[in-house]
Amino acid sequence: MTGSSGKRLYVALIHHPVIDKNGETIASAVTNLDLHDIARVCLTYGVSGYYVITPLKDQMVLVNRILDHWATGVGGTYNPNRQQALELVRVKATVAEMVSEIAETDGLQPKTVATTAKRHAGSLSYRRLREMSADATPLVLAFGTAWGLSDTFMAAADYILDPLAGAGTYNHLSVRSAVSIILDRVLGGWT
Amino acid sequence: MTGSSGKRLYVALIHHPVIDKNGETIASAVTNLDLHDIARVCLTYGVSGYYVITPLKDQMVLVNRILDHWATGVGGTYNPNRQQALELVRVKATVAEMVSEIAETDGLQPKTVATTAKRHAGSLSYRRLREMSADATPLVLAFGTAWGLSDTFMAAADYILDPLAGAGTYNHLSVRSAVSIILDRVLGGWT
Numbered sequence: 001m002t003g004s005s006g007k008r009l010y011v012a013l014i015h016h017p018v019i020d021k022n023g024e025t026i027a028s029a030v031t032n033l034d035l036h037d038i039a040r041v042c043l044t045y046g047v048s049g050y051y052v053i054t055p056l057k058d059q060m061v062l063v064n065r066i067l068d069h070w071a072t073g074v075g076g077t078y079n080p081n082r083q084q085a086l087e088l089v090r091v092k093a094t095v096a097e098m099v100s101e102i103a104e105t106d107g108l109q110p111k112t113v114a115t116t117a118k119r120h121a122g123s124l125s126y127r128r129l130r131e132m133s134a135d136a137t138p139l140v141l142a143f144g145t146a147w148g149l150s151d152t153f154m155a156a157a158d159y160i161l162d163p164l165a166g167a168g169t170y171n172h173l174s175v176r177s178a179v180s181i182i183l184d185r186v187l188g189g190w191t
Numbered sequence: 192m193t194g195s196s197g198k199r200l201y202v203a204l205i206h207h208p209v210i211d212k213n214g215e216t217i218a219s220a221v222t223n224l225d226l227h228d229i230a231r232v233c234l235t236y237g238v239s240g241y242y243v244i245t246p247l248k249d250q251m252v253l254v255n256r257i258l259d260h261w262a263t264g265v266g267g268t269y270n271p272n273r274q275q276a277l278e279l280v281r282v283k284a285t286v287a288e289m290v291s292e293i294a295e296t297d298g299l300q301p302k303t304v305a306t307t308a309k310r311h312a313g314s315l316s317y318r319r320l321r322e323m324s325a326d327a328t329p330l331v332l333a334f335g336t337a338w339g340l341s342d343t344f345m346a347a348a349d350y351i352l353d354p355l356a357g358a359g360t361y362n363h364l365s366v367r368s369a370v371s372i373i374l375d376r377v378l379g380g381w382t
Binding site: 021033036037040041043044045046079081082084085164165166167168170171172173174176177180181184185187188189 | 212224227228231232234235236237270272273275276355356357358359361362363364365367368369371372375376378379380
């Protein structure tokens with residue numbers, strides 16, 4: 001496999017609409033390490049932007065405070081590698097706001113690809129997504145926090161990606177692991 | 192690619208000997224999320240055991256307290272998926288103790304594979320490691336915390352794995368991301 005630039009591929013970490021362990025739609029809290037780990041893997045694989053989607057005002061304030069700490073505070077001086085990665089983060093209240101911004105920046109309406117641990121009929125293979133990542137159309141890979149993206153979100157997405165499958169029936173990966181593996185499958189180059 | 196059982200593949204998360212940002216050899220602190228995220232990805236990919244190596248007594252106590260919380264405390268009742276993954280975790284003071292235990296369990300001396308973000312001459316390709324994972328010899332994939340495995344550790348390892356390469360020169364992945372991606376490359380099945 002050869003590497004791809006991923007110049008028009010975005011990652012979205014969705015905190016609403018996602019489901020809790022009982023299947024109810026909720027807005028989840030932002031996790032500090034999700035910002036760091038996912039920003040670092042996004043920068044490593046050349047992702048164009050990492051959107052953190054939360055409609056909660058206090059969560060938006062929290063994320064912006066963390067970003068400020070690294071952009072202009074002591075964090076960036078201590079560890080410039082983290083500062084550089086967090087420059088990819090953009091906070092939006094809704095998926096619609098993110099889509100509008102990407103359409104404006106790239107001049108093309110992006111397609112959304114929902115990720116899930118469950119198998120869906122007609123889901124997209126990794127090989128196909130890898131091919132699509134070389135096309136002109138911007139792609140947004142959407143990842144759900146908590147117990148995953150809501151059915152409403154899944155139904156509205158342009159594509160649903162094949163679930164990651166391991167050796168057995170257990171596939172309860174953290175969202176940090178899922179983003180890492182999926183970006184490597186779609187954009188990684190290795191022999 | 193087809194999946195592999197990984198029945199004789201182990202993951203070791205090394206807290207000593209690793210280096211700090213100045214290149215000095217240290218014993219790093221255990222991170223709670225390293226236990227969870229890496230255990231979950233290990234179970235997903237059928238890894239035989241996840242060794243946490245730390246010579247620090249208080250860190251060993253801390254790890255065992257976390258494991259107890261999930262094995263017999265309220266954690267396991269709240270989220271049985273996490274409990275199941277953490278059953279893979281074994282805490283040892285040294286790499287030598289781990290190697291002895293694996294040799295005793297599997298009846299064969301394991302080979303160690305050191306991972307690193309830097310390129311080394313004669314490093315092992317992912318394809319070759321994938322082939323080796325089907326052999327009878329047990330393999331230990333060793334990951335360094337902090338700023339990575341010490342030179343002493345690298346020199347003593349049986350193999351050094353190719354570094355992960357992304358789109359550009361940035362490759363400052365979290366150890367959680369690195370373990371996830373490498374296990375998928377070695378043991379994952381996808382189309």
